[in-house]
Amino acid sequence: MMPQAAAALTEGAALPAGTGAVIAARGLDLTFRTADGPVQALSDVSLEIGRGEFVSFIGPSGCGKTTFLRVVAGLEHPTGGAIAVNGMTPDAARQARAYGYVFQAAGLYPWRTIAGNVKLPLEIMGFSKAEQESRVRKVLSLVELDGFAGKYPWQLSGGMQQRASIARALSFDAGILLMDEPFGALDEIVRDRLNEELMRLWAATGKTVGFVTHSIPEAVYLSTKIVVMSPRPGRIIDVIESDLPAERPLDIRDTPEFLALAHRVRVGLRAGHAYD
Amino acid sequence: MADAAVTASPGAGVAGRGRFAARAARAVWPVLMVVGVTVGLWYAACLPMNVKESLNQAERAGAVIVPEGGQARRDASPWGLMAQNPAHLGGVWSQDRPRLPAPHQVAVELYETTVGMALAGRAFSNRSLFTHAWVTLSATLLGFGIGTALGILLAVGIVHNRAMDMSVMPWAIASQTIPILALAPMIVVVLNSVGISGLLPKALISAYLSFFPVVVGMVKGLRSPEAAQLDLLWTYNATPAQTLWKLRLPASMPYLFASLKVGVAASLVGAIVGELPTGAVAGLGARLLAGSYYGQTVQIWSALFAAAILAALLVGLIGLLQRVVLGRMGMGR
Numbered sequence: 001m002m003p004q005a006a007a008a009l010t011e012g013a014a015l016p017a018g019t020g021a022v023i024a025a026r027g028l029d030l031t032f033r034t035a036d037g038p039v040q041a042l043s044d045v046s047l048e049i050g051r052g053e054f055v056s057f058i059g060p061s062g063c064g065k066t067t068f069l070r071v072v073a074g075l076e077h078p079t080g081g082a083i084a085v086n087g088m089t090p091d092a093a094r095q096a097r098a099y100g101y102v103f104q105a106a107g108l109y110p111w112r113t114i115a116g117n118v119k120l121p122l123e124i125m126g127f128s129k130a131e132q133e134s135r136v137r138k139v140l141s142l143v144e145l146d147g148f149a150g151k152y153p154w155q156l157s158g159g160m161q162q163r164a165s166i167a168r169a170l171s172f173d174a175g176i177l178l179m180d181e182p183f184g185a186l187d188e189i190v191r192d193r194l195n196e197e198l199m200r201l202w203a204a205t206g207k208t209v210g211f212v213t214h215s216i217p218e219a220v221y222l223s224t225k226i227v228v229m230s231p232r233p234g235r236i237i238d239v240i241e242s243d244l245p246a247e248r249p250l251d252i253r254d255t256p257e258f259l260a261l262a263h264r265v266r267v268g269l270r271a272g273h274a275y276d
Numbered sequence: 277m278a279d280a281a282v283t284a285s286p287g288a289g290v291a292g293r294g295r296f297a298a299r300a301a302r303a304v305w306p307v308l309m310v311v312g313v314t315v316g317l318w319y320a321a322c323l324p325m326n327v328k329e330s331l332n333q334a335e336r337a338g339a340v341i342v343p344e345g346g347q348a349r350r351d352a353s354p355w356g357l358m359a360q361n362p363a364h365l366g367g368v369w370s371q372d373r374p375r376l377p378a379p380h381q382v383a384v385e386l387y388e389t390t391v392g393m394a395l396a397g398r399a400f401s402n403r404s405l406f407t408h409a410w411v412t413l414s415a416t417l418l419g420f421g422i423g424t425a426l427g428i429l430l431a432v433g434i435v436h437n438r439a440m441d442m443s444v445m446p447w448a449i450a451s452q453t454i455p456i457l458a459l460a461p462m463i464v465v466v467l468n469s470v471g472i473s474g475l476l477p478k479a480l481i482s483a484y485l486s487f488f489p490v491v492v493g494m495v496k497g498l499r500s501p502e503a504a505q506l507d508l509l510w511t512y513n514a515t516p517a518q519t520l521w522k523l524r525l526p527a528s529m530p531y532l533f534a535s536l537k538v539g540v541a542a543s544l545v546g547a548i549v550g551e552l553p554t555g556a557v558a559g560l561g562a563r564l565l566a567g568s569y570y571g572q573t574v575q576i577w578s579a580l581f582a583a584a585i586l587a588a589l590l591v592g593l594i595g596l597l598q599r600v601v602l603g604r605m606g607m608g609r
Binding site: 120153 | 507508512514522526
């Protein structure tokens with residue numbers, strides 16, 4: 001076993017149970033039954049995420065990063081271990097509307113305007129009409145889509161659609177924002193701009209963010225904590241606390257501190273591959 | 277196309293209109309071609325079909341026909357008769373009760389029983405096809421409404437309830453394997469015996485045929501949202517009813533319209549079939565039946581064409597509705 005991986009696991013196991021942690025996982029296992037036999041998507045995953053942290057999950061396909069996020073959301077159920085979200089089970093947290101979830105595809109309804117799409121969770125959760133209107137206006141301006149409330153999704157670019165989907169996840173003001181490769185389908189330039197905006201958004205709202213990505217620069221730029229994962233079985237091999245300042249202009253990516261962090265992530269990813 | 281755009285360069289609008297006209301013209305020719313060939317074949321087919329009766333009439337009028345006498349010609353081949361009597365074939369297109377009426381005879385009958393009667397101020401007399409078409413159409417529309425509602429309800433049940441999912445579809449499929457011609461009289465008789473007659477039995481037969489495409493299409497449509505869409509609503513803790521109203525039903529609209537087009541045509545067939553066993557006095561089906569009782573082939577064919585035109589109108593109407601609704605829902609492209 002690689003020393004870093006061992007360190008990450010012991011560190012995870014030694015963390016105290018749920019003291020101020022928004023998300024606390026301990027020894028999570030998840031095995032999917034497939035036609036080709038069982039697939040271990042998560043193996044002994046232990047992690048704590050504190051309030052207001054921005055945590056990125058990075059690793060190759062099949063490393064369980066998306067699965068972990070889905071377990072947090074109550075979309076998958078672990079076959080072993082324990083997990084608490086806001087001190088509750090993920091299902092109870094879901095019913096308490098503890099988080100907003102952003103998928104890779106914006107998934108806006110073509111038959112609703114942008115405002116209508118953002119309003120969707122508010123309608124489902126039973127907010128009053130006036131409250132819906134004011135919240136939609138607020139979050140649309142938060143993602144800088146003020147002028148687009150009456151437009152339909154097909155009238156917007158891919159990047160704008162994804163911003164609308166983030167607005168939708170923010171509209172009901174949950175404390176946690178779970179994002180599953182939200183910018184994965186966008187080009188580099190749009191992605192940079194959205195990363196910058198997401199930083200600003202995070203600073204403005206103080207949400208706890210879980211962010212799944214394939215991109216090392218994106219993970220390092222955004223995160224206060226980077227979780228490096230490895231496949232077969234899906235597990236954590238390194239948890240990197242970022243020492244970058246809270247204020248992060250895009251050109252911070254050329255500083256030696258940034259490059260050192262990116263290097264450490266890359267080494268972790270390579271170490272994960274050594275198991276193959 | 278390029279030429280048209282270049283010559284019409286002064287304004288984009290003009291070029292656009294020119295292009296549209298060119299496209300329309302190109303679409304018209306193949307249609308006219310097919311119609312022309314069909315009508316030509318039809319006229320040609322009248323020759324062998326009507327030759328014997330036509331020659332009999334010519335002989336009665338004093339012409340010399342080979343071989344002589346209707347008896348002698350009874351079992352002769354129509355092709356041989358046509359070859360032997362080329363000068364006396366004109367009558368095949370103007371028989372009173374031809375085996376196969378000529379296109380213009382059907383067209384004249386159609387005109388006289390619709391526009392002609394309307395012009396005479398008798399648009400809804402008993403002989404008018406408008407009357408008969410309306411009788412059939414009302415049963416069709418009622419049946420189509422019942423069938424569509426039933427189809428949607430069944431599909432919603434199938435999507436939400438495992439027991440229904442496993443059990444309803446085989447029954448629905450089995451229901452469509454029973455020949456409607458065998459079932460229709462029984463429905464009419466049974467309903468009549470409990471005092472229900474008139475529009476409703478026909479509408480129910482119509483509904484019986486039209487619910488099926490709606491069930492099949494709507495099950496597919498209600499299941500069309502991607503897993504991520506359903507996951508998203510799950511994260512909102514949405515109820516199944518909310519998921520149905522806000523996601524599944526709107527997402528199923530393209531499937532619904534495709535089913536409705538099939539369903540409305542089936543409804544019309546159901547209404548016409550429903551008129552056959554009842555001895556109905558009005559309706560396109562009654563018109564077909566009366567025509568066949570009295571050997572009025574022209575009347576049969578004009579009723580057939582009236583039914584076809586009605587079906588085309590109904591399908592076209594749904595197509596129009598589809599364009600408008602899906603366009604408004606941003607799903608038309």
